[in-house]
Amino acid sequence: MTIEAVIFDIGNVLIEWQPERVYDKYIGEERRKEMFASVDLHGMNDGVDRGANWEEAVKALAEANPAFRDEILMWHTHWLEMASPTIEHSVRLLRALRAKGIPVFALTNFGIQTFEIGETEYPFLKEFDRRYVSGHMGVIKPDAEIYRMVEEDCGVAPEKLIFVDDRADNIAAADARGWRTHQFTGPQGWADRLVAEGLLTKEEAA
Template sequence: MSTIEIRHIVFDIGKVLIHYDPQIPYRRLIPDQAERDWFFANVCTHDWNVEQDRGRSWEEAESLLIECHPEREDHIRAFRRHWHEMVPHAYTETVMLLESLVAEERDVTMLTNFASDTFREALKRFPFLALPRGVTVSGDVGLIKPDIEIYRTHAQTFGLDPAATLFIDDSMANVEGARTAGWQAVHFADAQKLRADLAAHGVHLARLERRAAL
């Protein structure tokens, strides 16, 4: 159990609170798996998409790829056009943990690698994202996890004491980035593990415990 009192809890969003899988629409658009794997490895790559999280516009991002792969224009533009299909649902049990923390007046914020426009779209679709005190969106600040500066920016913006901050992220690299910034951090796998990790850091959820006892 941690001996440091946790006063701030910071959630990642993608694959912690909402599901994200860019393969979903492309299983329909590019049915052949080998071709689809090639497309994600060589055209709409992870590194290409990360730059939108850093703040690059979709117009610029699409133009760069279309110049190199003009025969793939429709599939390239489909990435943004069908983005809503890539985030089909929230993780209900994790959202319940978030809601319980907010209801118990814990200081909850969010820190996410997300393009500015798609985050606003997600905010409309998943209203619980408005429950925490605030959010740092990478596309808005021009920084991405695990760059230590985004953790420092978030802590400064929301007045967090790094040593008293617990960060939750599905990426081990982002967890390590938070630790480098002086935060406590846990690697997200599922809601059950998260609840245990919260308890191990002294964060007990009385609201959920009462519900379980009924």
């Protein structure tokens, strides 16, 4: 069956997302491990991805955990460094698909304010035909509701969508909806899948 649209996750597919790496750089691995064991930073970020105000959420968590206050605030002051660098081959694939007239959507767990920053830093985030950003939708992957909302909005049958994401739980949720899926472990594997599906030639996927 012909694929009618390609859906990209953003974090760790188009842009690396590695907060732990940034913390290791500035405070060391031992201190970082201690903090992440004590403070649910990723849980806080999930709230931002559901639509909570990013700066307010970080500051509230910092004030609630004074032993790590300064380090937690880095989630705000050093966010752009955490969300970098670009995965250039993946961006080329996005553009190659669009150059062939294949609709390309984004489905991403991303905060409202952080996505605005991302758009400024990474102009390719404006190049999708449709963008499904969790912060604006009020629900995050892998909740089945976010996939249902995408289907309803785009009008493409689930079996005619192909979705790439780095997280197994997000992929499993899409599989359960009947989407075609690819778990991202690197851009070459994704390029090979797009070629195998007949969406790009090897030259176009380079």
